[in-house]
Amino acid sequence: MSARRPEPLAQVSDFDIRLLKLFRSVAECGGFSAAESALGIGRSAISQQMSDLEQRLGLRLCQRGRAGFALTEEGREVYQSTQQLLAALESFRTEVNGLHQHLRGELNIGLTDNLVTVPHMRITNALAQLKTQGPDVRIHIRMTPPSEVEQGVLDGRLHVGVVPQVGALSGLEYQTLYDERSLLYCAVGHPLFYVDDRLLEDERLDAQEAIAPTFRLPPEVQNHYQVLNCTASASDREGMAFLILTGRYIGYLPDHYAQAWVQQGRLRVLKPNSRFYDISLASVTRKGRRAHLVLESFLEALANCS
Helix, strand or coil: CCCCCCCCCCCCCHHHHHHHHHHHHHHHHCCHHHHHHHHCCCHHHHHHHHHHHHHHHCCCCEECCCCCCEECHHHHHHHHHHHHHHHHHHHHHHHHHHHCCCCCCEEEEEECCCCCCCCCCHHHHHHHHHHHHCCCCEEEEEECCHHHHHHHHHCCCCCEEEEECCCCCCCEEEEEEEEEEEEEEEECCCCCCCCCHHHCCHHHHHHCEEEEECCCCCHHHHHHHHCCEEEEEECCHHHHHHHHCCCCCEEEEEHHHHHHHHHCCCEEECCCCCCEEEEEEEEEEECCCCCCHHHHHHHHHHHHCC
């Protein structure tokens, strides 16, 4: 006799939404134990509620045990659907709150790495203004690669992002915030660290092992990497810093990000008058987005911050 198939989910109750929020936290934390502090409840309670959700959905969402935690294929699909559902609920709430012209709700913002050291501090100042206008606003920041920030804005998981402006994607709007300069660096222990720039020939510089980024860059910036001997790669600027600080590679870093290590005597700039490039940082939002008072207030503050 074949096993009885579970009944389709007839409706989504408040209880289901609470369970889905718990599931989202568990998935993003990577397990029950890691989610305890984020959720403020014990592992046994998390396990019980996860079991309730699996029984409710009739699906096995994750594997847990000695082998570790991992989402099942169904779990990954339910996670994506959960993201869309919770984003739609938040969009509904912010639209209704907008009718009262009172700043409530959430701002989900995605940032590329290492913008906190930018001296302009436009993002920080705009967030401060937003909290002054709406003390009840909840701000959620995700640090992810630029392509993931743009995708998050496109599919509604993020309200706004700040990324290097490489090329406009269809469906998104970009607003330039400021320019960022990147210089070529090496670290203590590298053969070039104590070489006078006036004696440093381009041929010797280009022969050194270097790091190439795997994130998107404008063609004119890619030219700076094509002349280097790139034998390593990194998905973000922090990864590039890790490799440069080994003293075995040269690589480009934003000058504001590298400044602290330069002051400590751990990094030095190589030929700053010729080995540099500038790139614009831009805010990115979705075209044709619905009215969102929190987002519009943040964008207005961002535009007014200098």
